[in-house]
Amino acid sequence: xxxxxxxxxxxxxxxxxxxxxxxxxxxxxxxxxxxxxxxxxxxxxxxxxxxxxxxxxxxxxxxxxxxxxxxxxxxxxxxxxxxxxxxxxxxxxxxxxxxxxxxxxxxxxxxxxxxxxxxxxxxxxxxxxxxxxxxxxxxxxxxxxxxxxxxxxxxxxxxxxxxxxxxxxxxxxxxxxxxxxxxxxxxxxxxxxxxxxxxxxxxxxxxxxxxxxxxxxxxxxxxxxxxxxxxxxxxxxxxxxxxxxxxxxxxxxxxxxxxxxxxxxxxxxxxxxxxxxxxxxxxxxxxxxxxxxxxxxxxxxxxxxxxxxxxxxxxxxxxxxxxxxxxxxxxxxxxxxxxxxxxxxxxxxxxxxxxxxxxxxxxxxxxxxxxxxxxxxxxxxxxxxxxxxxxxxxxxxxxxxxxxxxxxxxxxxxxxxxxxxxxxxxxxxxxxxxxxxxxxxxxxxxxxxxxxxxxxxxxxxxxxxxxxxxxxxxxxxxxxxxxxxxxxxxxxxxxxxxxxxxxxxxxxxxxxxxxxxxxxxxxxxxxxxxxxxxxxxxxxxxxxxxxxxxxxxxxxxxxxxxxxxxxxxxxxxxxxxxxxxxxxxxxxxxxxxxxxxxxxxxxxxxxxxxxxxxxxxxxxxxxxxxxxxxxx
Numbered sequence: 001x002x003x004x005x006x007x008x009x010x011x012x013x014x015x016x017x018x019x020x021x022x023x024x025x026x027x028x029x030x031x032x033x034x035x036x037x038x039x040x041x042x043x044x045x046x047x048x049x050x051x052x053x054x055x056x057x058x059x060x061x062x063x064x065x066x067x068x069x070x071x072x073x074x075x076x077x078x079x080x081x082x083x084x085x086x087x088x089x090x091x092x093x094x095x096x097x098x099x100x101x102x103x104x105x106x107x108x109x110x111x112x113x114x115x116x117x118x119x120x121x122x123x124x125x126x127x128x129x130x131x132x133x134x135x136x137x138x139x140x141x142x143x144x145x146x147x148x149x150x151x152x153x154x155x156x157x158x159x160x161x162x163x164x165x166x167x168x169x170x171x172x173x174x175x176x177x178x179x180x181x182x183x184x185x186x187x188x189x190x191x192x193x194x195x196x197x198x199x200x201x202x203x204x205x206x207x208x209x210x211x212x213x214x215x216x217x218x219x220x221x222x223x224x225x226x227x228x229x230x231x232x233x234x235x236x237x238x239x240x241x242x243x244x245x246x247x248x249x250x251x252x253x254x255x256x257x258x259x260x261x262x263x264x265x266x267x268x269x270x271x272x273x274x275x276x277x278x279x280x281x282x283x284x285x286x287x288x289x290x291x292x293x294x295x296x297x298x299x300x301x302x303x304x305x306x307x308x309x310x311x312x313x314x315x316x317x318x319x320x321x322x323x324x325x326x327x328x329x330x331x332x333x334x335x336x337x338x339x340x341x342x343x344x345x346x347x348x349x350x351x352x353x354x355x356x357x358x359x360x361x362x363x364x365x366x367x368x369x370x371x372x373x374x375x376x377x378x379x380x381x382x383x384x385x386x387x388x389x390x391x392x393x394x395x396x397x398x399x400x401x402x403x404x405x406x407x408x409x410x411x412x413x414x415x416x417x418x419x420x421x422x423x424x425x426x427x428x429x430x431x432x433x434x435x436x437x438x439x440x441x442x443x444x445x446x447x448x449x450x451x452x453x454x455x456x457x458x459x460x461x462x463x464x465x466x467x468x469x470x471x472x473x474x475x476x477x478x479x480x481x482x483x484x485x486x487x488x489x490x491x492x493x494x495x496x497x498x499x500x501x502x503x504x505x506x507x508x509x510x511x512x513x514x515x516x517x518x519x520x521x522x523x524x525x526x527x528x529x530x531x532x533x534x535x536x537x538x539x540x541x542x543x544x545x546x547x548x549x550x551x552x553x554x555x556x557x558x559x560x561x562x563x564x565x566x567x568x569x570x571x572x573x574x575x576x577x578x579x580x581x582x583x584x585x586x587x588x589x590x591x592x593x594x595x596x597x598x599x600x601x602x603x604x605x606x607x608x609x610x611x612x613x614x615x616x617x618x619x620x621x622x623x624x625x626x627x628x629x630x631x632x
Contacts, residue, residue: 212298547571
């Protein structure tokens with residue numbers, strides 16, 4: 001105690017310690033709690049990301065099976081004989097890795113030589129594919145046959161393969177896409193084609209990526225039955241609502257209702273006595289809902305480890321505060337030693353030392369101020385030298401930046417030339433190749449093959465013409481020509497939209513664009529018809545090319561003194577990180593994708609030149625939505 005009374009530095013350090021300790025403990029506690037919040041938030045974002053990735057993998061499985069069934073079903077009715085059905089079933093499984101089995105089962109007595117029943121089945125067993133005519137059995141009452149027959153359309157059915165003919169299944173649990181087949185021209189039901197997917201293999205596929213060691217996936221149908229669950233005893237015949245008490249398990253019941261309703265979201269649920277984070281969303285095109293369950297014990301594992309380190313960290317922190325406060329206290333009463341060190345440094349030729357003026361009026365303060373005035377005088381004479389050095393350094397930095405920009409410009413120029421060369425060469429090679437085929441087989445090609453070749457050549461010619469036109473519009477001459485065009489044409493909004501749809505339909509024959517308008521056919525606006533049609537064609541082309549191609553629409557409506565064109569599609573859309581770059585010329589989301597990266601940039605420029613506004617709707621997340629407003 002006597003030592004503390006006599007030592008000013010010890011008194012000062014003790015006062016700093018008494019002030020700093022409560023602040024340190026409070027700050028550490030707040031940081032500890034905030035880390036828990038951040039871990040939960042990060043876990044939710046990570047879980048949603050993994051669920052979205054898994055959902056895309058599941059959608060690829062579903063779409064592949066539906067596409068294989070739809071594209072091959074017409075062959076079954078076109079060549080309705082036992083051998084053709086055997087070959088078709090084998091072909092569907094052979095060329096589609098996501099399909100584990102395919103059956104084509106006919107109506108009674110379609111083939112009298114085979115009796116009442118005739119069903120062919122192909123199964124994938126490891127690396128081999130086997131196709132057989134099944135032994136007669138009453139398959140007409142099976143859900144996979146009865147449901148599409150009654151509904152008259154294709155549908156998904158999940159059922160148990162009671163004979164367990166598919167070795168890859170989990171207790172015979174299959175997801176089957178079934179489509180009724182009708183004869184031509186009387187449209188009579190002749191058979192049902194079913195493509196099967198093993199839910200065990202699907203479960204393994206979607207469980208490849210898990211955010212945490214003990215996380216897992218579940219999948220429910222519209223009634224809450226489990227289709228995927230780590231507990232195999234719960235599959236198919238048990239639902240999420242079974243054994244769920246409305247009071248004790250209200251959160252599980254709420255989760256079940258959310259999933260069976262096809263909603264998307266996140267929820268904290270207590271499962272088997274442990275709180276879990278559940279992220280869920282519906283599977284497009286089906287009545288299923290997929291969820292990712294992550295236990296809190298995994299999410300907060302780092303948090304619990306941090307809790308064990310809190311006490312040692314607190315002790316170490318207090319010791320550091322004590323040492324630091326003592327050091328600061330002793331340092332505060334030693335200004336003379338600091339001044340001595342600085343003057344010695346100046347004496348050795350280091351004039352960069354800074355001596356601040358002191359407000360103290362004692363001898364130490366006046367001494368410090370005298371040395372500060374002397375140092376300012378010396379620095380004044382060195383200021384001109386510093387200025388010259390700074391100017392030289394600045395010029396050098398400008399030269400480095402100019403060199404970097406020149407290299408970047410050269411790199412972009414090279415990439416542009418390579419991209420244009422590749423994009424132009426591809427349709428040219430196709431046209432030249434088919435021209436060679438026509439020349440070498442003149443007069444010998446079947447009419448159907450000749451029409452197909454000419455259609456492909458026409459499509460690639462149109463693609464080439466479109467790219468050349470876009471390159472011309474992006475050039476200085478194209479910009480100058482665009483500035484001088486007439487903007488006073490009276491053009492019908494509906495007519496321009498229909499012309500653009502017709503142009504796209506000629507390039508994508510199987511595409512269906514839904515056209516909705518609130519305007520009459522004689523409603524016109526003052527614009528340039530050519531550039532307006534180009535713009536509408538380009539945004540429809542992007543929708544046809546990059547969306548799922550199933551839900552493309554073009555809508556025209558009137559808002560006050562503006563006419564609004566809305567192009568909307570469903571699909572992967574554009575990631576948020578690319579929102580700032582989609583209107584930059586020669587910019588593509590994927591450098592390997594087809595195109596020059598000019599469509600969006602030129603479309604926006606055309607619309608602005610015509611006096612309108614071009615907007616990419618970032619609030620639309622089902623795909624892409626483009627909004628064009630033109631003066632009425």
